[in-house]
Amino acid sequence: MASQEREEAVTKGTGFWRCPKPATYTPGTCELLRVMMKKSKLTSFQQRHIMDTMRRDLEKEKRRLQNILATGKNPEEQKRKPPPVQQEGPAPEVDRFEELVKEIQERKEFLADMEALGQGRQYRGVILAEISQKLREMEDIDHKRSEELRKALAPA
Incomplete structure (x- = not known):
């Protein structure tokens, strides 16, 4: 009875899988995550959310590599500019x-x-x-x- 309660507590999650920045995964990592999801008894919604995120990340990685092969440059490197350096005047003297x-x-x-x-x-x-x-x-x-x-x- 106690083990069933523990399993229910583990399987009922509330959105803790949200990440501010999605990560990119290699195919080996994807397979490892699938196995881990089965063993951790995630709900089908949680599994589907993780798999959708991985698919989007793989598509993004494919587009990035295609751009590198086509142009010879990484588009992310082109977009990144160093932040402008603000010229600060002398700091006010603290009494x-x-x-x-x-x-x-x-x-x-x-x-x-x-x-x-x-x-x-x-x-x-x-x-x-x-x-x-x-x-x-x-x-x-x-x-x-x-x-x-x-x-x-x-x-x-």
């Missing part, structure tokens, strides 16, 4: 001070989440140390900016 503010906020949110889960004690020391390190870096940036501003505003 480290703003980055640090965001990082501190993320760490505070993480700590709040961990405390809500009851694991705040485990992370509190590490997170607070990271936040204090970020604050020190922010103070250094602020000090440097203040010095630059004083030099710029000082009478020459």
